[in-house]
Amino acid sequence: MEIRYLGWSAFKIIHEQTVVIIDPFDPDKVGLPWEKQSADIVCVTHNHFDHNYVEGVEGFGKLINSPGEYEAEGVNVFGILSFHDEKQGRERGFNTMYRLEMGGFCVAHLGDLGTKLTQDQVEDLGSVDVLIIPVGGKYTINYETAAEVVAQIEPALVIPCHYQVPGVKIEGIDPLEKFLEEMGETGELARKKLKLTSRSQLPDETEVVVLVKS
Template sequence: MTTVTWYGHAVFTIAHEDTVLLVDPFLTGNPTAAIAADELNPTAILVTHGHSDHLGDAFDISKRTDAPIVAAYELGLFLGAKGVNVTPGNIGGTVTAGAATVKFVPAVHSSTVDDNGAFVAASVPSGFVVRLGGRTIYVAGDTALFQDMELIGDEGLDVAILPIGGQYTMDAADAVKAVAKLRPKVVIPGHYNTFPTIAADAVAFSEAVAAATRAKTVILEPGQSTEV
């Protein structure tokens, strides 16, 4: 089985046997983080975009473990120039990460990095369609609702990991509409309740998903896992 673990905010691991993918490792400074950055030993790190609450500890973890950072092209070049192992890609492309394949798909958001106090544009944001252990998992990253989620749904999703916090991403109401377009078997909410500005009711979201779609919602607490 493939295991998905939530560590708070948008930090997830997707693991099967020897492959452990760490997604958007914002741990240092994350008030909901259920683990410290130096406790994680991924085989690859997936970064959806350059904002500090997603790029997070990716650089330090990569330096310590030599796990490659999978990121959109310009963000990958930026990180690679600072001395870490990177696997760059771009929207529509697919890369390999251990036993997994990772397809870059669109996200409607923005992407900058903080380079010593200067905010620098760092490629387009992305989501990922991860295939690992016989499962297909969509990691939306930070995104608004968009019509082409229907095309991502054509990938045959077992799981969709979606933001529900609003203000900087789609809110829970739009995330329900996203579930209808994506048609996953299971949806896991993330990117909520880290800060007051992104407070959301995951139970109410689950009830709305059940009323509008056939998907099952799995609500995790930081540090909890589910097998998919």
């Protein structure tokens, strides 16, 4: 299984010939470039411009944009209801977290999570190998709450997203460095992709993986 970062909160997950794209973004509104992608499955965590740019993806036969249980192309997808804010969705609406089972690994993408998880949500997410989590604050959990959510889930690997980088037009978002400092990481080992072929590659204790846009 291979995970590539497309920028902002967008990721491409590949296993053999199956491609999943999560949260494609509108490049004109976000301020980052977007290259047309091809996929079999597209998952959208919520219907905001920086997460629902499905016209930027071609060839997909399955679009998932709500809670529930799904299966397509040998991938099991579980959508779990959450909130985009700390007011049970009254401010920014609902958010769907996704648990994907593919290639013998479990990947969880939390979308624009706006609050800590409930015990039920932690149980629904289950055992997570790779956690993709927003860390920039303002419209999502901030770096401190993100670290608390990591402790709730206890994944093997954590990939941060939704943070400020040069070019992003969305203001008031914290940079990645604040989360790395909170987690006691340096981010010096940034890489273009995460490739997992064996569960023996997973660390015993949680590690942060910084992916650069590719």
